[in-house]
Amino acid sequence: MTTAIGASPELADEADARFGRIADPVEQALAALRWAGETFGDRFAVTSSMADGLLAHLAGRAAPGVHVVFLDTGYHFAETIGTRDWITGVLPVTLVNVTPEQTVAEQDLAFGAKLHDRDPDLCCSLRKVTPLAQALAGYVAWGSGVRRDESATRAGTRLVDWDAKRGMVKVNPLAAWTQGDVDDYIAAHQVPVNPLFELGYGSIGCEPCTRPVAPGEDPRAGRWAGTTKVECGLHT
Numbered sequence: 001m002t003t004a005i006g007a008s009p010e011l012a013d014e015a016d017a018r019f020g021r022i023a024d025p026v027e028q029a030l031a032a033l034r035w036a037g038e039t040f041g042d043r044f045a046v047t048s049s050m051a052d053g054l055l056a057h058l059a060g061r062a063a064p065g066v067h068v069v070f071l072d073t074g075y076h077f078a079e080t081i082g083t084r085d086w087i088t089g090v091l092p093v094t095l096v097n098v099t100p101e102q103t104v105a106e107q108d109l110a111f112g113a114k115l116h117d118r119d120p121d122l123c124c125s126l127r128k129v130t131p132l133a134q135a136l137a138g139y140v141a142w143g144s145g146v147r148r149d150e151s152a153t154r155a156g157t158r159l160v161d162w163d164a165k166r167g168m169v170k171v172n173p174l175a176a177w178t179q180g181d182v183d184d185y186i187a188a189h190q191v192p193v194n195p196l197f198e199l200g201y202g203s204i205g206c207e208p209c210t211r212p213v214a215p216g217e218d219p220r221a222g223r224w225a226g227t228t229k230v231e232c233g234l235h236t
Contacts, residue, residue, distance in 0.1 A: 006040060007140045007169045009162040015169075016160040025181045029173035030062045032159055036141055036171045037063025045069050045096065046143035046171075047132070050080050051204045053087040053192040054182060055145040058173060060092040068093045069135055069142075073127040074104040075116070075206035083194045090192070098135040100127045116208045120224055127206075133166065141169035147177050150203075151220050 015035060022028040036044045037059075045067035046059045059066045070084050088095040100107075107115060107126060116123040136142050148157050163170040174182075186193060196204050200212030202219030211222040 006043075007167070009164075011039075012158075012160050012162040012169045016158050019159050025174075025177050026058075026185060028159070028176065029058050032171050032173045033059050033062035033066075033143065036143060036169070037066060040139075040141045040169075042067070043138070043140040044142070044171075045136070045139050046145075047071070048084075048087075048145065049204065050076075050084040050087060051194050051197075052182075052186060053083075053091060054186060055143070055174065056087050056091050056093050057185075057189060057191050059143065064092040066093055067096050067139075069096045069098055069132070071128050071131055072097050072099045073206050074100065075127065075208055077194075077196060077204070077207045077210075079194055079196050080204060083192060086192050096135065098131050100131045102126065114208070116206065120209060120227060136166060136168065139168065141171060142166075143171040143173060145174050146172050147174050147182075149178055151218075 015032070019028055019032045019035070022031055033046075042065075044063070046055055047069045048056055050070060056068050059068065068088060072081075084095070084097075087093075102110065107123075111122070112118070115126075142163070146154055146157050148155050157172050157175045159172055159175045161170045161172065162168075185191065194201075194204055200214075201210065201222060202213040202217070203223050204210060205223050209224050211225050213219060213222045
């Protein structure tokens with residue numbers, strides 16, 4: 001992929017080193033997001049699964065009007081869609097609602113019903129990975145809410161990285177945050193949270209591929225339970 005104008009691995013490395021020296025997690029996140037907004041303007045967007053409004057809240061503070069990309073897969077819980085509408089209705093952000101090329105019904109006709117049960121990687125590719133790639137094509141940099149403490153596959157997440165697959169700078173402002181940091185910020189700023197957490201969900205994705213978790217169980221254990229799949233492919 002051709003490198004986007006204004007973005008480079010060297011720029012990402014410099015920013016990662018600079019903001020990595022900030023000890024306070026909130027100030028670190030705001031500094032990284034503010035830099036992205038000032039550097040890339042409206043060619044910077046953040047993505048959100050609408051598990052909560054944390055990243056959108058931070059991005060709205062650092063870069064008011066920032067685009068928040070939501071992948072509307074057609075399989076989301078009603079609570080997730082409600083959380084999306086709540087968050088984007090009260091925060092100073094601009095919603096970019098992204099849908100796959102095919103509706104769920106059209107995908108069922110092409111691949112058979114419940115593709116998510118038979119080939120979850122293909123389903124994620126069709127309904128998440130490809131639509132995101134198309135949506136991000138107009139941007140130079142993007143941000144995600146990935147944290148190092150979420151799973152072993154995310155332990156090496158950098159604050160500012162180079163997304164070689166897309167030829168973009170990727171900002172992960174929450175990379176160094178702990179669950180305690182998340183809880184404290186949400187409580188202090190009354191950030192909207194998906195009500196499914198109150199029903200025992202630890203990590204929220206598409207309804208057919210997400211279940212509640214038991215007390216003490218890994219929060220992401222409810223994603224693609226019973227399979228070896230641990231990531232949808234957006235961050236790998």
